[in-house]
Amino acid sequence: MRKYGLFIGGEWTETGRGARFPAVNPFTAEPWAELAEAGQGDVDAAVAAAVAAQPAWAATNGATRAAILNRIADVIVENAQQMAVYESTDNGKVIRETGSQMLFAARLFRFYAGYADKLYGSTIPLDSPTIFDYTLREPYGVVALITAWNSPITLLCNKLPAALAAGNTIVVKPSEHASVSTLEFCKLLTEGGLPPGVVNVVTGAAETGAALVRHPDIAKVSFTGSPGVGRKIASMAGEMLKPVTLELGGKSPNIVFDDADPEAATIGALAGIFGATGQTCVAGSRLLVQRGLYNEITERLATRAQAIRLGDPLDPASEMGTVANQPQFDRIIASIESAKSDGARLVTGGGAAKGAHLGKGLFIEPTIFADARNDMAVAQTEIFGPVLTILPFEEEEEAVRIANDIPFGLASGIWTRDISRAMRLVPRMKSGVVWVNTYRMVAAQAPFGGTKESGFGRERGEAGIMEFTTTKNVMIDYSSEARDPFAIKN
Incomplete structure (x- = not known):
């Protein structure tokens, strides 16, 4: 001790x-x-x-x-x-x-x-x-x-x-x-x-x-x-x-357009929500996907999430560790149960992770909800854990409206091959940080902070x-x- x-x-x-x-x-x-x-x-x-x-x-x-x-x-x-x-x-x-x-x-x-x-x-x-x-x-x-x-x-x-x-x-x-x-x-x-x-x-x-x-x-x-x-x-x-x-805090929108690179967007979404067990203020916990890629991205994420290696935080092979403390663990589990009750479709995960190699650790399964509405608590409340909410959208204007329709404004992401679209959208995102075709990137030289709550x-x-x-x-x-x-x- x-x-x-x-x-x-x-x-x-x-x-x-x-x-x-x-x-x-x-x-x-x-x-x-x-x-x-x-x-x-x-x-x-x-x-x-x-x-x-x-x-x-x-x-x-x-x-x-x-x-x-x-x-x-x-x-x-x-x-x-x-x-x-x-x-x-x-x-x-x-x-x-x-x-x-x-x-x-x-x-x-x-x-x-x-x-x-x-x-x-x-x-x-x-x-x-x-x-x-x-x-x-x-x-x-x-x-x-x-x-x-x-x-x-x-x-x-x-x-x-x-x-x-x-x-x-x-x-x-x-x-x-x-x-x-x-x-x-x-x-x-x-x-x-x-x-x-x-x-x-x-x-x-x-x-x-x-x-x-x-x-x-x-x-x-x-x-x-x-x-x-x-x-x-x-x-x-x-x-x-x-x-x-x-x-x-944050409840950051990560927007994937139909013309995005599906593999790059999938990796970016994974990093955004399951990196650091989702316990980061910039977590891309709201994934907005245009209808043309919606099913593909959802399936890709489910497959990758199920393969994430949970384990001893001190093991270099572990990809996701524990929740940091018991009160936070309890809040995350309560949020997952609330999302189920509200009618969001559970794609994968959905509870505490168990296994002999996990011992008594405060592990939560990488969890994905799809077909959510933006007015659901799971899409509006910062969970601060490995819980991703996927929301579909049709057109650019709808994506911007959904992305900004939250009380937070820390970070946001845009995935598109269309540089004109990216440059058009950046000024419209109500957040202190905007990532384009990347996510959860930091630099000593780059200022960091938010707006709204x-x-x-x-x-x-x-x-x-x-x-x-x-x-x-x-x-x-x-x-x-x-x-x-x-x-x-x-």
């Missing part, structure tokens, strides 16, 4: 309350680690450590911050395999994905290291010829990063290196359902040379997160998670007029670091003329 404390001021500390809670391996259904549950006093201590470290970190020149971020990237690569084991053990995601995610985390550190000494301001020509005007990009100060359980290190690194490059100090609150990899990540930050107090981690449930959001010395909050929790965080932050970045603000790319800076404007009057004190000068 591994035991973890809180990471505050560069040291491992026990919670002042002495409270602890278990981390449960979703494959074995057994506790494998014990975590500290932070109270208000612990949150205060973590924020105080970040406040104390912030002036020196902000004053560190960009080249030095860049060097530290690059060293951290090196350490991540050196420890990628072990970090993948921690994450797969904690949340049941297959190691073939968590391993690649660790390398992507290193890529994000290198990307933002390149920005650390390039946070340029601008000079602005004004109407008055004797006023020199320029802007500065400055850090917020201390920011709170709150992450979800499905991809803890990826979600953290979507935020952390950008916030660090900009000169902020950090308090992280990972999900109580998957905290181990984040705590282990602190060791890599220290090894990479990050000064004490620049990054601090408190673990616990919703009360810990609320104490962090409400803390008066937290200047900005960045959250990844469900829309319901996102609303609460936005409300709490709004009471104190704190800016927030919210990366929330999928949140606001952007992560990754240049936009990601701008979320962690504020603009200061400076005016210098070098004229020698007297002015009228009772009239505004312009």
Whole structure:
């Protein structure tokens, strides 16, 4: 049994309350680690450590911050395999994905290291010829990063290196359902040379997160998670007029036109919903297929879904792991039963997956429903699991209408050989990300975020670091003329 404390001021500390809670391996259904549950006093201590470290970190020149971020990237690569084991053990995601995610985390550190000494301001020509005007990009100060359980290190690194490059100090609150990899990540930050107090981690449930959001010395909050929790965080932050970045859920449409490559579209649909056991905010859980390919794509997907290899997340041969935790498992099963009751046609799957090689793991069969209506709950509600809903459409206009007729707006996909159609449809998709003839593709350089109930603000790319800076404007009057004190000068 591994035991973890809180990471505050560069040291491992026990919670002042002495409270602890278990981390449960979703494959074995057994506790494998014990975590500290932070109270208000612990949150205060973590924020105080970040406040104390912030002036020196902000004053560190960009080249030095860049060097530290690059060293951290090196350490991540050196420890990628072990970090993948921690994450797969904690949340049941297959190691073939968590391993690649660790390398992507290193890529994000290198990307933002390149920005650390390039946070340029601008000079602005004004109407008055004797006023020199320029802007500065400055850090917020201390920011709170709150992450979800499905991809803890990826979600953290979507935020952390950008916030660090900009000169902020950090308090992280990972999900109580998957905290181990984040705590282990602190060791890599220290090894990479990050000064004490620049990054601090408190673990616990919703009360810990609320104490962090409400803390008066937290200047900005960045959250990844469900829309319901996102609303609460936005409300709490709004009471104190704190800016927030919210990366929330999705119910993404993946549209296949008759002229698409059937094999490529099938692979894209599989990746979109069954990759990561469907536990990803960009999951292409709504597959819209034009009538000409509808039966073929449905049959292809059923055949491929039935062949997906479920198994031990730490086995490189496994293609789909467990659901991350029991509450999520129960929600997915309830959604499947609701879809059956609503009249969607079950094509394959439809329940918990059993087998000697699966043990007590929280496995769910790759599940496909066809002939669904867009007003069904299975087509409107984020399930966050390996459940695909296939909806037929006739014409392009109908596809656009169905695709946008959801409360979410994170991602969408278009499969067509007609580049004119693709270019015509991209502006009409109400989502922050549009993939054409691919799906679930990421890049450090590309901004990521949503619209509607999928949140606001952007992560990754240049936009990601701008979320962690504020603009200061400076005016210098070098004229020698007297002015009228009772009239505004312009």
